[in-house]
Amino acid sequence: MSVENGKITAHGFPMQTPSLLEGQEILAVVESHQSRQRAICRELETVADSLPMDVDPSLCMRLARTLVPTLRSAHDYKKEYLCDLARRVLNDLSNIDAILERLCAEYYETELLAEEVAEELSQWGICADHKSAEAMGYMLRGFFVSLTRHVDFECIVLIEPIKTRLSRLEDAVYPEP
Numbered sequence: 001m002s003v004e005n006g007k008i009t010a011h012g013f014p015m016q017t018p019s020l021l022e023g024q025e026i027l028a029v030v031e032s033h034q035s036r037q038r039a040i041c042r043e044l045e046t047v048a049d050s051l052p053m054d055v056d057p058s059l060c061m062r063l064a065r066t067l068v069p070t071l072r073s074a075h076d077y078k079k080e081y082l083c084d085l086a087r088r089v090l091n092d093l094s095n096i097d098a099i100l101e102r103l104c105a106e107y108y109e110t111e112l113l114a115e116e117v118a119e120e121l122s123q124w125g126i127c128a129d130h131k132s133a134e135a136m137g138y139m140l141r142g143f144f145v146s147l148t149r150h151v152d153f154e155c156i157v158l159i160e161p162i163k164t165r166l167s168r169l170e171d172a173v174y175p176e177p
Contacts, residue, residue, distance in 0.1 A: 023089065023166045026081045027159060033074035034151045040070060041144040047121070048140040052133030060125035064118045071114050075107035078154075086158050089165045099157060106150055117143050 043063055047055060083100045090096050117139060123130035130136065 020166055020169060023085055023162065026085050027163060027166075030074075030078060030082050030154075030159065033077060034154065036070055037074060037147060037151050040067060041148050044117075044140050044144040047124075048137045048144075051137050055124055057125045057127060060121045064122035064125055067118045067121070068111060068114045071107075071111055075104075075111065079104055079107065082158065086162060089162050090158070103154065103158075110147060110150065113143055113146075 040063065043059065047060060047063065050056065083104070086100060087096060093099075120131055120136060120139060124136065131139065
């Protein structure tokens with residue numbers, strides 16, 4: 001990143017720079033969402049580990065009620081703010097649009113799977129007719145492993161590169177004396 005003719009560039013391409021504060025605020029909110037998603041994954045693992053005899057019905061009900069809204073809220077925020085920030089800050093990456101399109105498609109798929117997981121968790125929560133413990137464990141583990149990998153991918157491919165670029169932007173705009 002450099003300043004050429006008063007304009008900030010990255011690898012020779014002009015950057016449409018967000019304010020540094022704006023970018024940092026967006027990343028803070030995204031990281032908060034990711035932290036909540038990781039916490040949900042840990043709770044889902046707890047349920048999977050407790051199958052079939054030690055399942056906590058109240059935990060299942062709480063997860064059933066919060067899983068989908070938590071993911072939708074995170075995904076909506078990322079689509080609205082993180083994708084725009086990534087396009088502006090990582091605009092020199094030729095595949096940034098493809099990366100963001102794939103992430104948005106994965107958000108949709110994750111939400112569909114979350115609805116199925118939430119429905120089954122509610123059945124376990126009310127001790128009603130539900131999947132076998134083996135099937136439920138397989139479903140939960142598949143879901144939380146996939147969600148964890150998704151969050152890790154976002155961190156590696158978007159969050160860390162954006163942080164690095166914003167840090168360089170800060171250094172270019174506010175050089176040390």
